[in-house]
Amino acid sequence: MSTVLTNVCKQYDQGKTVLGKVSAEIKTGEFFVIVGPSGCGKSTLLRMIAGLTDITDGEISIDNRVVNNLSPKDRNLTMVFQSYALFPFLSVWDNVAFGLKARKHSQVEVEERVNNALKMVNLEDLKDRKPRELSGGQRQRVALARAVASDAKICLMDEPLSNLDAQLRIKMRQEIYALQRKLGITLIYVTHDQVEAMTMADHIMVLHNTEVQQIGTPAEIYKTPANEFVASFFGVPPINILPATKLSSKSLKVNGDFEVKVDQVITENELKVGIRPNELRVAKADELTANATVKNIEFLGDEKILYATFNNGNEVSAIISSETHFDLFDTIKITSTNNVLLFSQDGINITKGVGDVVNA
């Protein structure tokens, strides 16, 4: 009882590969987020699950039934579009009832479902309005109500929050999450926003360069990213990737500068180190001992983000306490704790213990 993707491929006529060999298992009732930068094929993948786009190769099955050649309606799912796709000539109530009426539910059932759905998204008072008389957030709720009213067990969402402002986005994020838990539906959610992915997902699929980079829980993805891309995609500000050389079997010289001890035997001479901004230690230093210069400082309230340039030109960002004071162009000494990630030259995570959790 789950949605299984097996080696799903998409190529367009010109031979351009949009997605290559995507495999995943999406369990029933889970919140599954597909995340990746623009143009990585995540919307295409969602549309392929929906049946709006053909699959070039591979197999999609829902509840042990191969659906490759089924039309969208026979896959028994709903979809919330990025643009909401409301019918401007129908009232809110009729918009929500649209699919139910099309699927020939009885009048009584349609009314009950629509009223319940509207109640769930707090739109009962606006049920006679037209979409043009609603705000962005309310339109979004209508689109959600449409998914809620449906009896489909799988709901697909294609960047549903990208048209909302920041505050509303946080609110809707919580509402969507609460709805998904309450209804117990399988939710497959596409976004380019790593914060949305981290906050809502049971499992995250990271897509990049037409391929799955990693599938895992938010914690796995953050703590043990499969590669350099996944590491830098999650976390704000992004992880610092710096070159490093082997000093001894268990220590490294990072950026030709400071030393980091690691809890594993290092086999390669040249590698890369990923250091989260909150693992960096910054101290004022005179010009002789300094290894970097402050470029910019962002005040966030309880903390500050410090952007600096190493003497060799590498950029780095660090999270520091908001009490510490630095000025622009101050010379500083940057070091790191030993809590770092190790990447091979071509970006694969070689930190000890990572291989077990990466299933991509």
Add this chain to the structure above:
Amino acid sequence: MANIDETAILKRIFSYFLLIFLAVVILAPFFIGIWTSFLPTADILKGNFFSTNVSLNNYFDAFTQTPILRYLGNTVVISIITMFAHLIFCSMSAYAFVFLDFKYKKVFFALFMVTMMLPSEAAIIPNFQTVKALGLLDHYSAMIVPSLTSAFGTFMLRQSFMQTPMELKEAADIEGLNHFQIYWNVVLPYNRISLITLGAYSFLGAWNQYLWPILVTFSNNSRVIQNGLKQLQSEETFNNWGMIQASAAIIVIPTIIVLFIGQHYFKSGMNEGAVK
């Protein structure tokens, strides 16, 4: 500053003067026509346009002494049927050109466009032959059948349908609507402004037909209003200009009504809120 203001005012005076002048040039014949339709023919012939013998007698005469009511009826029936035929057939073919995938779609559409480039006058003789062979002469269908559909209407609706957000169609696909349901429940309501425009255009086009009806109608049973007006003018040995003016006014009024009704729908923002 003062200089700038003066030139701005002068400019404004000049443009309003121009606008008023053009309005008078364009509207004067229309209003003179309406005005003279209220005057007795004797006064019109004397050139006494400022006569005070204003009455509705001309209208009364037109309705009672001529078959103008019959002409009007013919035209209304033909125009309305033509209008609905255009709305149905053009929207269906436009839907096919936009939302369906079939072989040689582009070729077929190019063929449609080619017929649009051919002036209707060029097709008049073959059309006449066809209609005659079908035995439809002097009958409503002679005027309806050849213009049941229009390449222009298909073209116009296709352009409009292409503006329909794809997401609406996809949302309908996911809900499992078939093509006819999507056509009827999604595409037509979304494009109702274009449909009203095409409806008004087709109605007026049919209403103002002249050359084709004059060829295929011989009797009052099927004669349309535009030909009827011409008929009135030549039948009357003593040209009753007042009555002719009244008939002309009667012909114009429905077209103005159609335009007014249509205008009511040309509000912007009808489709706002569909996407984004």
